[in-house]
Amino acid sequence: MEFLKKRVRQYQEKKLNEILSKIQFHQDKKNQLEQKLEGMTSNEIAKIRKEISFNKKMIEIWQRNEEKLRRQMSEIED
Numbered sequence: 001m002e003f004l005k006k007r008v009r010q011y012q013e014k015k016l017n018e019i020l021s022k023i024q025f026h027q028d029k030k031n032q033l034e035q036k037l038e039g040m041t042s043n044e045i046a047k048i049r050k051e052i053s054f055n056k057k058m059i060e061i062w063q064r065n066e067e068k069l070r071r072q073m074s075e076i077e078d
Contacts, residue, residue, distance in 0.1 A: 005076060012073050019069065023062045030055035 033052045037045060 008076060009073070012069060012076075016066065016069055016073070019062050019066045023059055023066065026055045026058045026062065030059070 030052055033048050033055070037048055040048065
């Protein structure tokens, strides 16, 4: 049983690292797009705002996934 817990824990840690990397990617992308907004035409601004909105949604989704995974990890430890 201990072996199984260890394997599950390793898998969860791997998934957590992937989630954190995706959050970081979308935050970086959102920040880049926000910096690009300055000096753009109205058509480009609308497109960039859509992309920013998309990245915000993705960040929220991945943060919820992170919270869920952390909860699962703490439940296994108990």
